[in-house]
Amino acid sequence: MIDIGVNLTSSQFDGDRDEVLGRAKAAGVSALILTGTNLAESRAVADYAASQAGFCYATAGIHPHDAKTFDAHSLSRLHELAMRPEVVAIGECGLDYNRDFSPRPQQDAVFEAQLELAAELQLPVFMHCRDAHQRFMDILTPWRSKLPAAVLHCFTGSEAELRDCLALDLHIGITGWICDERRGQDLQRLVSLIPGNRLMIETDSPYLLPRDLSPKPASRRNEPAYLPHIAHRIAACRGESPEALIADTRATSRAFFRL
Ligand SMILES: [Zn+2]
Numbered sequence: 070m071i072d073i074g075v076n077l078t079s080s081q082f083d084g085d086r087d088e089v090l091g092r093a094k095a096a097g098v099s100a101l102i103l104t105g106t107n108l109a110e111s112r113a114v115a116d117y118a119a120s121q122a123g124f125c126y127a128t129a130g131i132h133p134h135d136a137k138t139f140d141a142h143s144l145s146r147l148h149e150l151a152m153r154p155e156v157v158a159i160g161e162c163g164l165d166y167n168r169d170f171s172p173r174p175q176q177d178a179v180f181e182a183q184l185e186l187a188a189e190l191q192l193p194v195f196m197h198c199r200d201a202h203q204r205f206m207d208i209l210t211p212w213r214s215k216l217p218a219a220v221l222h223c224f225t226g227s228e229a230e231l232r233d234c235l236a237l238d239l240h241i242g243i244t245g246w247i248c249d250e251r252r253g254q255d256l257q258r259l260v261s262l263i264p265g266n267r268l269m270i271e272t273d274s275p276y277l278l279p280r281d282l283s284p285k286p287a288s289r290r291n292e293p294a295y296l297p298h299i300a301h302r303i304a305a306c307r308g309e310s311p312e313a314l315i316a317d318t319r320a321t322s323r324a325f326f327r328l
Pocket of ligand 1: 161197198222
């Protein structure tokens with residue numbers, strides 16, 4: 070199974086990054102897509118992926134939280150990174166109107182600049198959207214037909230939002246959010262609406278530790294080794310066998326990122 074969202078350069082992994090990888094492999098995880106969230110992080114995850122070729126791959130992009138760091142040189146730096154063989158997508162990019170760590174007009178412009186780069190390079194995009202659905206759709210829609218593929222990672226929205234995303238032929242990334250007995254309820258119902266060839270799975274580690282994990286790690290840190298737990302929960306919600314869900318999401322992820 071393939072974890073399409075891992076923030077492996079997080080300082081939370083500084084003490085045991087290699088052990089985290091070893092535990093993921095032992096748990097049956099066959100590949101990790103490491104998330105780049107700004108230029109420095111994108112370079113770091115590409116370097117790390119290069120050192121773990123065949124198991125780790127990387128995205129290169131600027132997260133909406135970091136949109137305020139985007140300057141005249143950012144696009145050419147991203148372009149250079151995107152040419153590296155271990156970089157398989159542009160992102161994480163998108164909009165976050167929940168935390169608003171960057172001004173909204175700058176988030177919008179930086180998102181669109183990365184869609185344009187992905188279209189130019191014919192790379193898939195790895196996207197984030199929080200409390201900005203309509204603006205996200207407005208910016209993305211004119212670009213969609215020019216992009217080879219696009220995933221909205223960590224989907225936690227409404228049924229109407231999910232239907233909009235599927236109508237635009239987006240892939241959907243589902244995290245351990247679905248394991249939350251309270252705030253995951255909508256997602257538990259909605260996940261059946263996602264066709265098997267559009268569904269991918271992710272931990273978004275070290276964030277979003279599945280709330281129903283038992284025993285819970287003392288650190289409260291999420292890691293890719295917990296992906297099977299999330300896969301089993303998603304399969305149960307969809308009324309599928311875990312084996313079928315794991316095979317389908319693996320095939321979908323391999324096709325999406327061209328692994
Ligand atoms: Zn995100």
